[in-house]
Amino acid sequence: MTTYRFTAVRAQQAPGHDVFVFAAHPADVLSFAAIERVARTDDGQLKGFQRHQVASHIRDIRDYLTREDALLPNAVIIAFIEGVTVKDLSDGLVQVQIDVTQDSRPGFVVDGQQRLTALSGINKPEFQVFVSAVICKDYNELRQQFVLINNTRPLPKTLIYELLPNVEGLPERFTQRKFSARIVDMLNFTRGSSLHGEVRQHTNPTGMISDTAMQRLIMNSASDGAIRSLMRFDDREERAFQLVSEFFHAVARVYGSAWYGMAPRFSRLRHGAGIVAMGFVMDHLHSLEGAKERGQFEPGLRLLAPHTAWTSGQWPLEAWDTRPWNGIQNTPSDIDLLTRYLVSSLKKALRKPRRIANG
Amino acid sequence: MKFLYSDTQDYVDPGYDFLNDRCRPGRERYWSDVYAHEFMDPAPYDGLLVSMSAVRQAAGVATSKVRYSTREEQRLLRDGARQFLRYGGPRFKDTMLLGDCGAFAYVEHPVPAYAPEEVVEFYTEAGFTHGISPDHIIFACDLTNPSEQAVDAATRQRFAITLANAEVFLGLVKREGMPFEPLGPVQGWSPKSMAEAAHRLERMGYRYLAIGGLVPLKVDAIKAVLTAIRERIRPETEIHLLGFAKADSIHEFTGFGITSFDSTSPLIRAFKDEKANYYREGSDGRLEYYTAIRIPQATENARLMQGIKRGQFSAEDLLLRERRALIEVRAYDRGASSAEATLDAVMDYHQFLLRGDGTGAAQQDKALRKTAALVQRTLKHQPWKECDCAVCRDIGVEVIIFRSSNRNKRRGMHNLSVYHRHLSKTIQGTA
């Protein structure tokens, strides 16, 4: 039998429940507490309660925790049914004794399993975590605690995206999203921007253009389009903002009635699918015509205009697929079709006047 | 004879951290990654084939994981396939870039997913050097040569569509000023009908034919087809074999005047084959194969995760065994562990890939013994130590571990390079 002793702080909460907190090494925590993943016994009874490991989540945590300055202020939560004795010291302090026998660990990890797994895989012998412990009278109460403790609502995505530009030290996968969120912020809140106040965000609920569609446009361009060529500059954000803003200045001028003040349900140009597809038109005009400013985007957009059906008419997307102006939805396959239609119409239109010019 | 590899976005992260199984920090998919022709010198193929169905979504095209995203398709059309595939510059200046329609992706559809106009436009914009007219696969090849009346209407229709498309296609390519060399696709239900198709394509004006529908055929059947075709066409007409799965038997096909063929099998077999995962040039001029050592990631492998979810295995326990297997294999490579101990550790983990598959203990024991014998042979011969390709030099024993795409695709690239060298020798040997 192994015995662990900790000095802990006790909190007064529900009568008849012991709740206390102490610091411990993750390896020790895993030797006195088990992670009981949810499963079925052979006769179909539910056992355990924890969800399964999420490899990518663990990797993100591990990446962060390997950093020298990594902190983990929130506690992992362990529930005990037995195997623990608590002795009062003074000033709210208690002495906790945990007895681990050969074949069972008395504690159950209620919250923090991914963090513990992440920590167990890295070499940081001095690193301690807070353990917040609760003693339950039986397994049912323990499972109930688990559900209550984990029943927090995740933050809405749009709020996370709006917070992103101002948060440092995020996992790798957020960085692309963060860059585009930053450009959307600039587009929405810079005076003189063609999209000033137009993008719907948590702090701008009256905006009409979807923030996720604008972010998609910027991420597409940053990974495979015009904005990618700007990434090597120190002032890449300013340049990306200018490019997109100039493009939509031209869009507003050429497609005025389908643009100004229109809600997405009345104009496909302001709808998620239209915004994302027009991003590819921007990339195309930038790459093949060298367009950077509104005056350089306008001629191409004018050539494209007769082929569009933003507010009325029909889209001849393919030989066998003609749709009414509002028959395009915000789905990847519709965006793909609209993109291909717009870009190939634009290409053909650009080709014609050149042929004439070349005689 | 040119060997073309059919691109399915096969690139690897050159800075991958094998000990921690992580991509290099800051790695951007595609941009930071390298294709086999960038990683290896000489490049392990003579050209690339790109299927339109992998790039462009269309009605009736099966969705696949490796399909290009809209933004990638748009960039490919803006920049051209050569720049997109980073297959340009003086090193690859004269290499072949062949476009096809990827007829497998719409095989169940009554008509091809793309019309000739659309295909010509696509090949032209993407800047291919060669392009195949949109064909429609006919599967069954009957060596008894049944007549046209004896086959079903659907087969006759596929035959007719393929030829009618080819005629329109060639006219369009000529009208555009031959921006690429057009290939006429040969489809048929028998050697004789395929020879007939080849003959008609030649009469239309095609100088280069692509023979389709070979994938399910045995070596002898393919020979019968090629013999029949060669008898009906001019000797100078060039031949490409589409999706040639018998690439290993290439020495049997040197007499048919084949200009080019494409195959994915050396790369795909690195992770799709049951046991032939690692190629080696044998002493007798033939290819030899080894089993890669499977040590999948416990919390990412679908099979193991199922067992964990059902409560059959414990995740922590599997992680421990997984780590032990990796440590042993690496120690063995350094000479710090024995083949027996390594095999034990590998099989101790490997058993969980079989346990719980419902076939019963006796069946599982048998399968385990089989695998153990194959792994033992790999461990004993240590083939990765003999190879001096860029992959094996760079990552050593990791190449033989069957685990995550960065190892498996690298092993595929090694296979491509062994195969490419083997092919050159075969051709020289018969010249």
Ligand SMILES: [Zn+2]
């Ligand atoms: Zn090698």
